[in-house]
Amino acid sequence: MKVTVDLVILTIRDDELHVLLIERGNEPYRGCQALPGGFLRPGETLEHAARRELEEETGLDAALLHLEQLRAYSEPNRDPRGRVITMAFLALGPDLPIPQAGTDAAKAAWAPVSSVLPEPDLLAFDHLTILRDALERARSQLEYTTVATAFCPEPFTISDLRKVYETVWGLKLDPSNFRRKVTRADQFLEATGERRFTEPGRPAPLYRRGPAQLLHPPLLREGHLARRHTTTSALR
Amino acid sequence: MKVTVDLVILTIRDDELHVLLIERGNEPYRGCQALPGGFLRPGETLEHAARRELEEETGLDAALLHLEQLRAYSEPNRDPRGRVITMAFLALGPDLPIPQAGTDAAKAAWAPVSSVLPEPDLLAFDHLTILRDALERARSQLEYTTVATAFCPEPFTISDLRKVYETVWGLKLDPSNFRRKVTRADQFLEATGERRFTEPGRPAPLYRRGPAQLLHPPLLREGHLARRHTTTSALR
DNA sequence: TCAAAAGTGTTTCTATTACACCCATGT
DNA sequence: ACATGGGTGTAATAGAAACACTTTTGA
Numbered sequence: 001m002k003v004t005v006d007l008v009i010l011t012i013r014d015d016e017l018h019v020l021l022i023e024r025g026n027e028p029y030r031g032c033q034a035l036p037g038g039f040l041r042p043g044e045t046l047e048h049a050a051r052r053e054l055e056e057e058t059g060l061d062a063a064l065l066h067l068e069q070l071r072a073y074s075e076p077n078r079d080p081r082g083r084v085i086t087m088a089f090l091a092l093g094p095d096l097p098i099p100q101a102g103t104d105a106a107k108a109a110w111a112p113v114s115s116v117l118p119e120p121d122l123l124a125f126d127h128l129t130i131l132r133d134a135l136e137r138a139r140s141q142l143e144y145t146t147v148a149t150a151f152c153p154e155p156f157t158i159s160d161l162r163k164v165y166e167t168v169w170g171l172k173l174d175p176s177n178f179r180r181k182v183t184r185a186d187q188f189l190e191a192t193g194e195r196r197f198t199e200p201g202r203p204a205p206l207y208r209r210g211p212a213q214l215l216h217p218p219l220l221r222e223g224h225l226a227r228r229h230t231t232t233s234a235l236r
Numbered sequence: 237m238k239v240t241v242d243l244v245i246l247t248i249r250d251d252e253l254h255v256l257l258i259e260r261g262n263e264p265y266r267g268c269q270a271l272p273g274g275f276l277r278p279g280e281t282l283e284h285a286a287r288r289e290l291e292e293e294t295g296l297d298a299a300l301l302h303l304e305q306l307r308a309y310s311e312p313n314r315d316p317r318g319r320v321i322t323m324a325f326l327a328l329g330p331d332l333p334i335p336q337a338g339t340d341a342a343k344a345a346w347a348p349v350s351s352v353l354p355e356p357d358l359l360a361f362d363h364l365t366i367l368r369d370a371l372e373r374a375r376s377q378l379e380y381t382t383v384a385t386a387f388c389p390e391p392f393t394i395s396d397l398r399k400v401y402e403t404v405w406g407l408k409l410d411p412s413n414f415r416r417k418v419t420r421a422d423q424f425l426e427a428t429g430e431r432r433f434t435e436p437g438r439p440a441p442l443y444r445r446g447p448a449q450l451l452h453p454p455l456l457r458e459g460h461l462a463r464r465h466t467t468t469s470a471l472r
Numbered sequence: 473t474c475a476a477a478a479g480t481g482t483t484t485c486t487a488t489t490a491c492a493c494c495c496a497t498g499t
Numbered sequence: 500a501c502a503t504g505g506g507t508g509t510a511a512t513a514g515a516a517a518c519a520c521t522t523t524t525g526a
Binding site: 197 | 487488490491497
């Protein structure tokens with residue numbers, strides 16, 4: 001039984017969600033776009049393999065990214081080479097430049113999620129399914145956990161953080177209400193005492209991530225829809 | 237690389253959370269208690285293996301249980317036989333009798349979770365860790381999804397459902413507020429029109445599971461409100 | 473008639489939303 | 500001065516919590 005790890009690495013560039021894709025150099029799906037990943041090696045955990053592949057294939061420093069298990073995909077025919085099950089990981093990080101040196105990393109690049117999702121045959125294997133599942137996970141993680149800060153290089157402003165939520169959820173949030181919620185949430189943010197001076201406008205205080213992992217109370221999306229007792233289409 | 241599935245099968249008996257354990261007949265950990273599980277076979281998905289092992293080892297009908305991936309455990313030394321990674325599943329179901337016939341199912345039995353958790357060496361492998369993770373998952377799943385109904389044989393009353401929440405969360409909930417929340421949640425419950433007549437007390441309407449998978453709004457635990465001791469009429 | 477369980481009403485409190493308005497800065 | 504983004508105040512609304520009270524049944 002062969003086991004691989006695959007990574008959905010998300011970041012935000014130019015106020016748009018991007019996923020890191022590589023161009024496959026080998027069969028099957030040679031020349032096709034795919035999620036970075038590779039085979040699990042004898043002595044390592046899945047998490048270790050995920051970090052190793054991340055660094056090997058993209059040149060990014062895995063320590064800077066939030067990494068968590070997404071789920072396993074085990075359809076018997078998902079890989080034409082034979083039986084391969086894969087553990088998919090979700091990785092979130094700031095907009096880091098992709099080192100273009102090295103053989104493995106040569107073809108790694110950020111792609112806007114909005115340009116990938118509508119293309120049913122762009123991605124190799126079942127990677128489109130994995131990407132969709134990862135996006136849904138990321139969206140709901142933002143509600144209940146503090147992972148949104150993983151998208152922001154430190155230090156960051158509350159506006160930076162708000163743009164993360166707006167980009168991942170695809171909606172606009174009220175700046176003043178957003179500010180109140182995240183500053184009230186316990187241990188979510190730590191003020192650095194510094195401020196960021198941008199050209200026009202009042203300078204914004206800078207923050208670091210706080211130690212909290214869970215958001216209390218949660219930051220629920222849905223707000224801008226008239227939530228009457230409508231039979232909203234079942235997501236399933 | 238060997239791959240197994242392990243199942244944390246939870247149910248509620250006598251207002252207490254129970255987990256299904258088997259007694260291992262083979263080395264390693266012979267005679268020890270363990271989660272049901274087994275090796276993934278060539279042509280099947282992880283989900284299929286989980287359902288198959290569930291039926292083989294416990295004799296339960298997998299169709300009656302809610303089943304979902306929990307996470308993978310891949311520490312290189314977690315199994316003394318060599319490299320084995322396991323996909324843990326969380327299964328929730330009503331209090332079903334365990335068929336005691338058959339060789340595999342011979343040693344399967346429900347164990348109260350409260351008697352398993354304090355015993356660091358009762359369970360084989362890393363199964364105690366898996367159980368703890370599964371409990372935390374189950375507790376948070378109750379907040380945001382409709383899986384609580386998986387514990388109730390249909391049809392069930394709102395009191396039945398409330399006891400599920402009380403048991404899994406380990407706290408008392410106000411019956412009237414609970415009732416309002418679950419009946420207001422869209423597509424959570426469907427009235428059957430029937431009622432259940434118990435000896436004393438007003439008959440309770442019976443419900444089926446509705447089609448909703450997600451709870452809107454969520455049913456948050458955290459108000460650790462101990463309810464008052466007696467019913468109101470007892471004081472007069 | 474009483475105990476027990478179901479169900480309703482109501483008050484209090486807190487979170488969310490929408491939006492008006494003030495603050496601090498660069499040009 | 501004024502445009503621009505940061506930040507506070509507040510009224511309307513919705514939900515959560517606590518609990519008194521009413522309803523419906525079996526014994």
